[in-house]
Amino acid sequence: MFYSTDRNDHGLPHDPFKAIIAPRPIGWITSMGTNGAINLAPYSYFNGVHSKPPMVMFASEGRKDSLEFIEETKEFVCNLATWDLRGQMNQTSAPYPRGTNELEAAGLTAAPSRLVKPPRVAEAPCALECKWLQTVELNGVDGKPVDGWVVFGQVVGVHIDERYIRNGLLDTAAMKPIARGGYHDYSVLTESFTMRRPASLAEVTPPASGGEKVTA
Ligand SMILES: Cc1cc2nc3c(=O)[nH]c(=O)nc-3n(C[C@H](O)[C@H](O)[C@H](O)COP(=O)(O)O)c2cc1C
Numbered sequence: 001m002f003y004s005t006d007r008n009d010h011g012l013p014h015d016p017f018k019a020i021i022a023p024r025p026i027g028w029i030t031s032m033g034t035n036g037a038i039n040l041a042p043y044s045y046f047n048g049v050h051s052k053p054p055m056v057m058f059a060s061e062g063r064k065d066s067l068e069f070i071e072e073t074k075e076f077v078c079n080l081a082t083w084d085l086r087g088q089m090n091q092t093s094a095p096y097p098r099g100t101n102e103l104e105a106a107g108l109t110a111a112p113s114r115l116v117k118p119p120r121v122a123e124a125p126c127a128l129e130c131k132w133l134q135t136v137e138l139n140g141v142d143g144k145p146v147d148g149w150v151v152f153g154q155v156v157g158v159h160i161d162e163r164y165i166r167n168g169l170l171d172t173a174a175m176k177p178i179a180r181g182g183y184h185d186y187s188v189l190t191e192s193f194t195m196r197r198p199a200s201l202a203e204v205t206p207p208a209s210g211g212e213k214v215t216a
Pocket residue numbers: 026039040041042043044045046059060061062064065066067089090092093094095096180
């Protein structure tokens with residue numbers, strides 16, 4: 001099938017777009033307003049965008065509290081959402097009034113960050129302390145603003161629960177990170193495989209070969 005997004009003539013009961021761009025990692029973002037109010041909310045339009053230095057982005061559909069707070073204090077923390085924390089993660093997405101501390105509301109523990117003021121979620125196995133870099137306002141092909149905002153941040157500090165470091169490597173699958181799909185769907189990472197990138201053209205293997213399956 002094919003459909004154009006201006007007509008959205010897919011004929012399906014629900015828009016399949018987010019089921020295609022899946023699984024999406026979830027940035028579970030802590031931020032703080034100038035008045036000290038703390039906010040926590042999940043964002044699946046989230047990813048790493050650069051390595052040296054490490055940088056992340058998330059996108060806000062509308063000017064939500066996380067965006068407002070981050071623009072006020074220029075700092076945020078991306079906590080890792082996992083299978084064990086799925087209920088709390090979901091709870092923090094509820095439309096609480098601005099100023100509600102979703103971290104407390106979900107019964108989570110705030111742990112102090114080292115290099116930024118917003119706390120991290122103590123229960124999360126990893127957290128990225130970030131400094132705000134820029135916010136890009138999105139315009140559509142017609143040049144008109146769509147009320148979409150992409151926030152970029154530089155990761156200045158990284159917390160890792162050392163129980164998940166095995167043989168010097170961080171065992172992502174052991175943390176069981178969850179990811180967002182379409183509709184109300186999620187997936188959970190429980191296994192991974194290793195495949196080395198060819199260092200030269202001589203090392204290029206035929207399609208469908210390479211890749212050693214590893215079960216967590
Ligand atoms: C798993 C998940 C992913 C989400 N991803 C996004 C997203 O990428 N962008 C967005 O604007 N809202 C997203 N939401 C909705 C926000 O979490 C929700 O609007 C929340 O209330 C925003 O909180 P805030 O106003 O405190 O920042 C997501 C919700 C869930 C449960």
